[in-house]
Amino acid sequence: MIVLYTAIEFNGRKPFLEAGRREVGWWQLLAAGSRPLAARWRSARTMVKGAISILRRSDFARLVMPYARIILFCAIFVYVNCQKDKEEDFVCPEGTQGNGNFADPATCRRFYQCVDGYPYLNRCPSGLYFDDISKYCTFKAEARCGPISTTPAPITEAPLDLATKCDLSQCELPYCFCSKDGTLIPGGLEPDDTPQIIMLTFDGAVNLNNYELYKKVFSGKIKNPNGCPIRGTFFLSHEYSNYAMVQSLAHDGHEIATGTISQQQGLQDKGYEEWAGEMIGMREILKKFANVSRSEIVGARAPFLKPGRNTQFKVLEDFGYIYDSSVGVPPLPIPVWPYTLDYKIPHECKSGTCPTKSFPGLWEVPFNAHYVESFEGGHCPYLDQCVLHNHDSDEVLEWLQEDFNRYYEQNRAPYMMPFHTNWFQIKELEQGLHKFLRWAADLNDVWFVTVTQALTWITEPKPVKALNNYEAWRCDNRDLPGKPCNLSNKCALSFKHPDTNFTDTRYMETCSECPNQYPWLGDSGGTGISGKDNYIPDNLKRK
Structure with a gap:
């Protein structure tokens, strides 16, 4: 920002008065974009106190101090009002219910977060750029600078066999679960008898950029009430993944x-x-190169939380998946529990591409929106998409605690904490997460489990006092994939992307033998024979 200033400087023995204008990076202190006005002023007061303490240490404090507060508060007032003018120049797009992240037309370093139709200007952390497709800040090489216009394809599916509203008389556990608004606790348990489940999930490739950061989360120091170390769920994408690390x-x-x-x-x-x-194809790659059996891979997540309407869910049903976790939920006062897709989804579909037909027995583990009452940081499906990079670790802890308590103090719906690598690139966010995990683990009715473990409990609910001996959440005698090799194969593989006319080299690590070329769509084994893959649905194999 540009601040008009008046300052007294000491030049040798003789003080002199200087006036002018200077560019100052106070956006970091003022938490410019996503905070409500009251939150900005709280940060501004902190800045004023720091500035005045510096002035008090100077040799000319007597000359400056009578005017210091006036000068600083005037500068802040000018800043906040200029910031407000900038925000009001941007109009939130229609058709999005006024919510979401949108590219700043002027620069890739900034974006607007629309909350209930009002735009808050935000800046990406240092070194990151806003990707208008994925809607979060990422590395420059991966960012697609916006605004990028998108035209939704026409829906060609005939509106036949639409799922109906929940019928509790026909929907019983363990094969079916629904409720009118999605907030009902399974098994009719009271909140105090219900374990507060926390599911840590991670999207994208696993490689040197994030592997050790993820391992720190699961160091073994934090344990569940039964003494077992906490575990998470990884939704793997192929490109740049290290399959020895996945194994x-x-x-x-x-x-x-x-x-x-x-x-x-x-x-x-x-x-x-x-x-x-x-x-x-992704499941086959994980089987061949990470030694994870098909029967262990039972969950899926669509890219960018854009479910594939009925088509995606038909694929999951045909190929024996147990659950999907791609459907976003708008900010609701009471969070939604996972549900089966026997009936119509019990909430608004944020993406507009949710399934409309019935898929009996297939579970949906929805993305409840993360937010706090003041909407400081905005609201987001992935935690790294809320604007918290201007917070210190204690403020991050407080933000996560308030978000978590909306679950813990109400209907105890599973608290899913979804992340991309971006979260762990900012020290304050990483430290705040570790503080939160330690705090939550001290609550004797909080359990950190995988998505499949959570669904196992939901299908057969047990009161929290019976969980120390609950077989599905124990950690001994589990049938786990084999231990990875000591020295993985570092494969340099040729790769020609279908959208390009040239061949480059991709590197892939695995404990299996190196394939002939980089695995891709139609050739998950990397044989070099394009279109070799032929997937037969499980229900046809049994015939």
Whole structure:
């Protein structure tokens, strides 16, 4: 920002008066974008106190101090009002219910977060740029600078066989679960008898950029009430993944689930073959190169939380998946429990591409929106998409605690904490998360489990006092994938992306033998024979 200033400087023995204008990076202190006005002034007061303490240490304090507060508060007043003018120049797009992140037309370093139709200007952390497709700040090489216009493809599916509203008389556990608004606790348990489940989930590739950061979360120091170390769920995408590291995570007891091979845009509008190629192909890659069996991979997540309407869920049903976790939920006062897709989803579909037909027995583990009452930081499905990079670790802890308590103090719906690597690139966010995990682990009715472990409990609910001996959440005698090799194969593989006319080299680590070329859509084994894959649905195999 540009601040008009008047300052007295000491030049040798003679003080002199200087006036002018100077660019000052106070956006970091003022938490410019996503905070309500009251929150900005709280940060501003902190800045004033710091500035005045510096002035008190100077040799000319007597000359400056009578005017210091006036000068600083005037500067802040000018800043906040200028910031407000900038925000009001941007108009939140229509058709989004006024919520979401949108690119700043002027620069990739900033973006607007629209909350209930009002735009808050935000700046990406140092070194990161806003990607208008994924809607979060990422590395420059990965960012697609916006605004990028998108035209939704017409929905061609005939509105036949639509799922009906929940019928409790026909929907019983363990095979079906629903409620009118999605907030009902399974088994009719009271909140105090219900364990507060926390599910740590991670999206994208696993490699040197994040592996050690993830391992710190699961160091073994934080344990569940039964003494077992906490575990998470990884929704893997293919490109840049290190499969020796993935195998190590699976061997440690973490759940491995599928994202997609290519993370392509617009997949929500593609057909059955494309979805099978992306998700079932990813499952085959994990089996071949990370030694994770098909039977252990039972969950999936669509890229960018854009479910593929009925097509994606038909693929999951046909190929024996147990659950999907791609459906976003708008900010609600009471969070939603996972539910089966026997009936119509019990909340608004944020993406507009949710399933409309019935898929009996297939579970949906929804993305409840993360937010606090003041909407400081905005609201977000992934935690790294809330604007918290201007907070210190204690403020991050307080933010997570308030968000968590909306679950813990009400209906105890599972608290899913979804992350991309971005969260762990900012020291204050990483430290705040570790503080939160230690704090939550001290609560004797909080359990950190994988998504599949959470669903196992939901299908057969047990009171919290009976969980220390609950077989599904024990950590001994588990059938885990084999221990990874000591020296993995570092494969330099040729790769020609379908959208390009040239061949480059991709590097992939695995404990298996190196394939002939980089695995991709239609050739999950990397044989070099394009279109070799032919996936047969499980229900046809049994015939």
